[in-house]
Amino acid sequence: MPELPEVEVVRRGLEAHVVGRRLTEVQVLHPRPVRRHLGGADDFSGLLRDRLVLAARRRGKYLWLPLDSGDALLGHLGMSGQLLVQPSQAPDERHLRVRLGLSGAAPPGPPPGEQPLELRFVDQRMFGGLAVSRDGADVPPEIAHIARDPLDPLFDDDLFVAAVRRRSSELKRILLDQGVVSGIGNIYADEALWRARLNGSRPGTRLRRDDVRRVLDEVRAVMLAALAEGGTSFDALYVNVNGESGYFDRSLHAYGQEGRPCERCGAPITRVSFMNRSSFYCPRCQPVPRVRRASATGSGTTPV
DNA sequence: CAGTCGCCCTGCTGGC
DNA sequence: TGCCAGCAGGGCGACT
Structure with missing residues (x-):
């Protein structure tokens, strides 16, 4: 992958x-x-x-x-x-x-x-x-519809932050949308969200600028770390151009870690079904957003 | 028209 | 032991 x-x-x-x-x-x-x-x-x-x-x-x-x-x-x-x-x-x-x-x-x-x-x-x-x-x-x-990726020198961070905060979709879905930011798949999305302590189900419109900047910083950090190790892969299917397999799974904190204790807080990593695949997150460090109801006292927030 | 869903593929794994 | 459902998942066509 x-x-x-x-x-x-x-x-x-x-x-x-x-x-x-x-x-x-x-x-x-x-x-x-x-x-x-x-x-x-x-x-x-x-x-x-x-x-x-x-x-x-x-x-x-x-x-x-x-x-x-x-x-x-x-x-x-x-x-x-x-x-x-x-x-x-x-x-x-x-x-x-x-x-x-x-x-x-x-x-x-x-x-x-x-x-x-x-x-x-x-x-x-x-x-x-x-x-x-x-x-x-x-x-x-x-x-042409594929957005620049976070390692592109011309990637515009401010534009990305604004684009995320305009969207009502869940943050993880936005991270995986190659028309908004390219290069992120299921694994790095989960890892970046864990590092940023953000739950991927939070709607873009309800995120603070600093939250979005933080998750973008963590996307870059996790990608650069993987690149420094010669690329990441978690099954033997991925082989680089010389036929050399890359492995990096010791560095995973969330993806594939269901039931294992979170390295920050010890709470067991949770797996949920998402877009016909899996999402892994720490339920304590990355709390699921409270469900807002129309009856909530004048918060002005939109029910999901 | 933005947002969401389901399908395309193969091979491995687990349950009965 | 054999069969089959489930799972892995990026991207895009189709639909709401």
Whole structure:
């Protein structure tokens, strides 16, 4: 379940091993991961063949590789996607979906006679996918609706605070809304909320500015900590571009910790169902907001 | 039109 | 032992 830090680790791997190389033959082994490419698998392959990879970019959980054609290879890892750089003779992974041959030298250059390499998209559950965007000059239009992420230098904190406080949705739902802030998934949302001592069910409109700033600070802190450890993952499905698995679960304070004592106060971490998934929080440090009723004495608050 | 819901996928786990 | 429900969950189409 890669979130921003894991995707950033993959981006760095692509930058080191794929940028500066040329794509050769492209083989689509399963149609689903290219479903977003409306021209179909053959069109996808044709647009990539013989193209030079110029850069590796990321916004939130999306990655893209601008090409010398002006197009870009756009990708999302979904839940279980991996991008691996492998020697061509390495056996196929069980869930190999797309194979992209690589040629040419990546700076600073390989030794002569190096083995041919492949970029492989491996994805068990196929929530992720690849597509060719016809406009790789800036942010691909397909992801124009994705907001900047908290590690983007141009992310506007004040704008984010205002956007959250305008919304009546629950805070966690807002954190997961990639149109408001990108890169946050279920794990980092729960961790940031725990660190900020805020319950994710609090409506955005009822939060103080300092609360929103605090949770944003904690989102950044937890992401930077994960990045410092080379990316986080909590199951073996996530592997970085070199095929190296990242693990970081010792650092989890809330996510997946149901029944374990809160590290701050000792109260057992609670799990609740939320948006057809799970939320974990400390019932003492992150108290559930009191339910406001219309009969409450003139508080002027809106019932949820 | 903002907000919410359900579906897409596969594989693992737990209960009977 | 075998079967099946439940669970994991990002993103988007569809609906209110």
